[in-house]
Amino acid sequence: MSEDSTRNGVSRRQYLAATGAVGAAGLAGCSGGGDGGDGGTTAGSSGDGEIGGTVTVFSGPQFVDAGFPEVLHEAGVPDSITIEMTRPPQDTGSKQQQLRTAINAEESDPDLVLTDNGWTLPFIVRGDLVNLEEEMDDEFISRVREEGVQSMINTGTHPETGDLYSVPVFPDFPTITYRKDLLRNAGYGESDFNTWRGDPPTWGEFSQIVSEAMDGADVDYGHLWQGNNYAGLACCTFNEYLTSMGGAFFGGQDNLFGPIGDRPVTLDTEESIDGIEAAVDTIHGTGSAPMDIEGVSPQEVAGWSEPDTKSLFEDGSAVTQRNWTYSIGGALTAFEETDMELGVMPLPQGPNGSWHAQGGWIMSMNPYTDNMASAKEVIKAWWEDSVLEYQFDTANFMPPKPELYSYVEQSDTYGPYFEALQYSAENLIPRPTTSVWPNQRSIVATEVNAALRQEKSPQEAASAMQEQISAVEEQSG
Template identity: 85%
Template sequence: MPDDSTPEGVSRRQYLAATGAVGAAGLAGCSGGGDSGDGGSGDEIGGTVTVFSGSAFVDIGMEEALHDAGVPDSIDIEMVVPPQDSGSKQQQLRTAINAEEADPDLVLTDNGWTIPFIVRDDLVNLEEEMDDEFIARVREEGVQSMIDTGTHPETGDLYSVPVFPDYPVITYRKDLLRDAGYGDSDFESWRTDPPTWAEFTQIVAEAQSGSDVQYGHLWQGNNYVGLACCTFNEFLTSMGGAFFGGEDNLFGPVGDRPVTLDTEESIDGIEAAVDIIHGEGLSPMDIEGVSPQEVAGWIEPDTKSTFEAGSAVTQRNWTYSIGGAVSSFEGTDMELGVMPLPQGPNGSAHAQGGWIMSMNPHTDNMASAKEVIKAWWEDPVLQLQFDEASYMPPKPELFSYVQESEAVGPYFEALQYSAQNLMPRPTTSVWPNQRSIVANEVNAALRKEKSPEEAASAMQEQIAAIEEQSG
């Protein structure tokens, strides 16, 4: 890019704000990578670098692109597929580090749980190990909120390099909504002024009733990390509730902030999530039951594959899901639409997501691993991961590349709105324990095992106890 503006006039400053200048908020596996073969010592370049990445990075040419971007031919790169949900990835990485295993050498860590690893010195301090010029480039070129999630909160040292930011959107079947009486003016309006939860569920219900699709609205309600940090966080925030009284307290001080999960507005957030499945009229908004009970057991791959098969009217998922839907709908009568998440009394809230590259402190092939990190920051590599996996680039200067994309570019306005309305998760040293409580209690409410009030009371009591013990 020759200057600081995209063809549509979106400045670098605007993009920084849009993609998460909201401050600090976060895929792992074990396979032959720590054995460095010809470059056995951590100071020599060669052997195999194992990257705890994910299925989307397999068979898309990442290894070739990394070599083209500067990784010496003496280094083999192995992409390892970890568990699909973020909590299991975190646990597998923790197990490997606790056992002082050399594999994986590198790992994509969730921006929501990287800082606890950093403060325990369970990741390599890249500021100490990599050259100053590269660190300066990352700080200058990267999306600030992603950099913050990989930075030690006390020392300010950089431990992780952004790989891709992410945030949720609603993908929907325009063809079904057209049959229900909605048209292009509605679709255009929703990009920057999404409907309320009540309006949205009415739209979904109308579209489903006039079609033969199996499901209405799909989202992720399983008892896992994504429910606590993301989907419930979105219901909670849009309804006016909060974990700790508001965004100013998300990151502490632990033990000296209010726990507000039993307020009326926070209970409204649980009720909204329950209503969208069961339609019992619990929340103050007239939310219809348009989601199947199955969503209480589903995570992202479940809803993604179901929507791409044409079996649902709408889906809440991350930006990377757009590319899959575009490919799946090609050559069919299905027409894709994208909008931000619906609005509650407190507006439209989107969980801040994304993944960053970290290094195992027990790697025995550090020199080669550093070469992979440096190459991954080059534009052609980041463009490839966007082209092949729809992962957004972590550099503001590359956002024009997204705008010009045939697959994702048409949905730029909706993406920008979502990015401008991000809500981080409360990432602190105690959040890993707290999020398990949130996910367990909210999931119990979704399954009708507890009332929203009972779930809220249980969360309030247990999380307050953790705050008191840790303060």
């Protein structure tokens, strides 16, 4: 087998190109004790200062109690620095608001924060994060630009100056995890599973498969996904339904990132309404979508986000789940020593194909940190291969360096699903991340969620989005 082929016959180079060359606002160290800085200070910060003290990292539950401080010290962070991982809110919108509140109050903690690729750019444009290009040495910045997933680097780059403000931590995209054992009982087999990895079923076919697997199975739910009124519905799950059905926020991908006020708003087109109808039919089976989609999702998904569906799927309560790549490792661990068998496929196809929301998290620095020198040491160490591999092994987060995807392919956990991961990575849809997106995504989430709860018809929700988002465009253009 050649170095550039996989055990499934899939080109690794194709996969790496897909994850590293997605659109401009998509996903997206050295050892020793020197300060590594070559520039001035950021307003509100105390400058480089002495190496030492405590660096707080606004990270997440996967990083708490997982040994990350020790691994970062082994990768070069001086022993004089204490690293404290904090546990922020679970959902991305709450994390954004908590960071917004801390910066508005000019709080020095946290020193470092993992920011969602979907809402980092507005912080950058407002000057609410440290310009790493000015504060860190040129060699490190060059390494990040050369080695990192390009779409994530673009996410952490100022759109006008081109300066780097954030360093990629992990890219992400969703897949469908499913119970092979239940599908076998429904008459499906390895030939089906193999086909779906590179040619997923349509939404209609998928709903029929889930429905058949539910019959006679000891499960409470069919297909789980995230339909709560929160940022993830607008940027991700609805975006996937919308794009697969041929709809678009602003007429197509070319307009996702502007120009604000000078692009068409297309949320009330027939195809965009189809996207809402498909999501509604997945829950209610009303038959309004252009393809026959059975109601295989519980009404509760309109109130659920990622942690909710992840835990339910892992305890065996559902046939399938839409979630991010880290959920694959979680399911495998949960299924150990049980009769449950895991399968992975890309998201189902609509008339416009199978599309997956482009996600991921990047490392940014609080402009009011009072320990910049030590925070920079943590950033540099986090970019070392050893830390990123440990991150993958312990938290199931994909490495932000394309060269490390061979490490993913060779893993016992993710290697068997490499073909499905490649397909998903090749079919990514970014969110329309601009300075007005935070307001627009609230509108989208509220209206789509109302349709999911059948408080509004898909047509009514689409009209409301069209009117409100057009107003935002006009006021901000």
